[in-house]
Amino acid sequence: MLKIALAQIKVIPGRPDLNAQKMLQFIERAKAEQADLILFPEMSIPGYLLGDTWEQPAFLRDCEAWGETIAQAADTICILFGNVAIDWQKNADDGRVRKYNAFFAAQNGKFVADGSFPYPFRIKTLQPNYREFDDDRHFYSLRKLAQELSTPVDELLQPICVNIGGRTLKIGALLCEDGWSDDYSVKPAATLSRRTPLDLLVNLSSSPFTLGKNDKRHRVFSRQARDAGVPLIYVNNVGIQNNGKTVYTFDGCSTVYGRNGDTLLHCPPFEEQLAYLFFEELQLAQATSAVRVPDDRGIDSIYSCLRYGIESFLEQTGLAKMVIGVSGGIDSAVAAALYAHILKPANVLLVNMPSQYNSPTTINLAHQLAENLGCRYVEIPIGESVDLTVRQIAAAGLSLTAFMRENVQARDRSSRILAAAAAAFGGAFTCNANKSEMTVGYCTLYGDESGCLAALADLWKHQVYALGRWLNEQVYARPVIPAEVFSIVPSAELSPEQDVDAGKGDPLVYPYHDYLFRSFVERWQRATPEDLLSWYREGTVEKNLGCEPGLVARVFPTAADFIADLERWWRLYTGMGVAKRIQAPPVLAVSRRAFGFDHREAQNPVHFTQRYLQLKQQLLSPEK
């Protein structure tokens, strides 16, 4: 029997030394279990999201050296792993040394090289350049190599052959995106299996978590195994990686698909695992009973991602204590409940910072929340400092309007109090902004849009509420977030116009605007005011946005109201919202489009298309 080990390791980006040592440990464990073959994820030595660290030749040499060390460990075991491969003799398009995102196989202490392939490794064929991915910036793809060699790509899609116990195993080597070929003109898995009878398809991945992505992967990869008639093993890493503005969790969820497409093995999300299986079992026409894979589209998955992401971020940045400004509203309450669970209540300091506009209702809710969680709680009022600022600005011959004083309050809370309290407490402070606010910049720079991590900023307001309920019901199994936090009107409480006790709050109608903003940000084909007006004219706004039927007519009595609202928020989304996001904290990604590096944007003037202006004119002058 041929025993295969799947090493779902935690990869630490930019630390080849630690990753290689982790790999050596897993190799030792697998050897002790008499495994014949061990599989590690894509880029398991360097990590994947490293920014321009790829431009440091010394770093590349280091990764190469650690790769050699791994190869030397391949004595009684064969090792497949991902690493950067460097051709020091050739240039990439940017004039730097050429780097490949590569798939290595090592056996008998050295890398497996075959006859006709130009290197002792295989090369990623399909390189993603959407969302958070920048593969073409750093790596030379097999497609480019084929063009340079004046060879069809298909010719270069050759299996890796390893010899185990006297038999030759032909492995179709895929790296991550190679398995997602639907939109590409090249189809690596299909081509590999068409050209040679394969024994196994292996997809080494470094694939960030996105809500619902595993669900899709099971469909795509299962079909791929079935179409090829070859078992497929998918190995993904865990850990977190980031590109500065956006932090990604990697969920692992390594999976084995049988030749008929059944799921035969499934590693748990967000934890390291060394799983074993026998090659012979995979070969059976009707493989052993299929396993069920968890659904990854619900609030439980969001919670797992956030919990793991926050925990890992704190660990990686060395933060063990956190200060959270708690207003009595839902966002800060959810943040407090999350961090208190992750760090233990004693390491979380909750700070309420009332001004004259904060109602006793919300102050009491904040206090009650702290008691429920068992966190240290302090009240630090901002009135004296805000008054001082107003006086000092007046003394300089200038004056602050009521609106400007709202921002003064917000900045006083975060930049003056929370930042100082965090330093004194020995940690950092959180940004509690949600995605709805962040989309349109309904928040203050250096105020509530500051902090070390915006852990909730990829959740729409309704998802924050759902997460709050989940925390109460499933995580704490008691209402740590008081019921009234869910029922009061969401409000910034920065002026008499935002009096929660009078039911006055945010200008956002979340059941509508959450979905409108989502269409701007998350739709693969981004919606714009032109699309919205087309849908409005057709009466299909709710259907296209996925919000409650009848909502549009209820919220907007006339077309003019609908249009005024649309333009107001579009202007903010593409205007001040961008300016504020440029200086916003890192966002923890959950959705298919998180702010930051996943959603690239420029601080450009607002634009309405010609077609939009025509539709608007038609709607506002219906007689025409």
Add this chain to the structure above:
Amino acid sequence: MLKIALAQIKVIPGRPDLNAQKMLQFIERAKAEQADLILFPEMSIPGYLLGDTWEQPAFLRDCEAWGETIAQAADTICILFGNVAIDWQKNADDGRVRKYNAFFAAQNGKFVADGSFPYPFRIKTLQPNYREFDDDRHFYSLRKLAQELSTPVDELLQPICVNIGGRTLKIGALLCEDGWSDDYSVKPAATLSRRTPLDLLVNLSSSPFTLGKNDKRHRVFSRQARDAGVPLIYVNNVGIQNNGKTVYTFDGCSTVYGRNGDTLLHCPPFEEQLAYLFFEELQLAQATSAVRVPDDRGIDSIYSCLRYGIESFLEQTGLAKMVIGVSGGIDSAVAAALYAHILKPANVLLVNMPSQYNSPTTINLAHQLAENLGCRYVEIPIGESVDLTVRQIAAAGLSLTAFMRENVQARDRSSRILAAAAAAFGGAFTCNANKSEMTVGYCTLYGDESGCLAALADLWKHQVYALGRWLNEQVYARPVIPAEVFSIVPSAELSPEQDVDAGKGDPLVYPYHDYLFRSFVERWQRATPEDLLSWYREGTVEKNLGCEPGLVARVFPTAADFIADLERWWRLYTGMGVAKRIQAPPVLAVSRRAFGFDHREAQNPVHFTQRYLQLKQQLLSPEK
């Protein structure tokens, strides 16, 4: 005679309506001058740096419609211009509709289509994916199309043929990077001119300013024209474009190269221009006398770029007034002199915000600067607020160390005073950070690392001094920045350890650290501690860094000192420096590598390579 018009227009990113209207005006002017042919830059309709606006189908339709409008204006004139071209029937690799970065020729009211090329336009072949460029994210290159069609790229490199006055003009159509083919396996200009006898090479560009880039372009493009024996016209836009974190100026500098490589025409930097030339003159073997092109590597170019960049940024964001915190140091003095010149002194408010640590020396210098510039000046002390913060944090049972109080001061200045003063004054406030500080995060988040634009953050400290001297000598022709500002020690004045009157200041030895940091950031092959230690051992540090000979021995008595300093700043550059830059303001780019989107980075753990650790051990234990 065949008259050609070069339209060096200002392109407004994301505003196809305004750009198309500008193009129509230039077309009318050229027609009035009996021009036969007019050339516009790459992506002259949509703009180039738009982030993911490219993912909005409505925006693409709008650009397409404006392109049609331009084509219809091609009656008595032939028009060459850049625009996005969309193949609505085909997918790109990301599953979205396929977009090309395209070169259009329009004549007789429609686009010129030739026999065998699959589209009525030409497609960019070489797409840059380094520095600020993301072409592969958005556009399908000619290389990919060739691969999809199983055709050699060379076959698709076909000239555009237009008919003017009965004669056919064969034009080699290049888009920006196509002219910078040295590091690519495909060479568009050489291939085009080898395959067909051409009359003209035209390179439509949207090429951001980088210090010294024009100097290189003249060498590369002049050689290209000479090698092909064909005149080459380079048309570039002016204006500014950005990708959020980094703002780029576009300098125009459109140039005509004769068939022998001489420069025959050169448009001025940073202004719109409609220049004319006659095709017949270009054809002469010895063309009319060559023009001299300005050197673009000096402080005068830096000044032009900053002046134009700031002016354009303020115009585009609608800012007419600016508040600047002035400490009496060089950075804020240079910022004040720049903004006062651009906005007029009455629109600039200078604010000095002393604490107990600010010397009368620097306060007086700030005051004198304001008087010299004629700007409004106020002094707003921060002592009272800082004391209040310290008291409030103590009342919460926490305490602030001396170091924490330094940051409290910095945040109080920017987030409390400058932000409020800016709102009341009717504008924004500047970030005066320089590149040396920003590299290692020697600045405070929500403090001096905040503001609407970091205009000096791509200048090393020595460049800030040079710019200050340039402003005094060339721009103002009088010492608006007082002489003592140049001579006092650079200091943050946040503690008794930073007493300028005692000659105590920053921990940075700028004549060395400016150059060390530049090697981390700007070298094409990035330097790391491993490289530095190798050079140290060889005695070639100064030579490799480009700093003053003998400096290393003077600053660092022992290898241990050199290493401790190196590790200290490397840790900060790859650690807290990254965390702070994530939330830093947009940086105005000058160098070949500005912070922000040009220098992509992740908040990852610090790393030292194996080779570094070996070298360190050898240097610290020389007996071995």
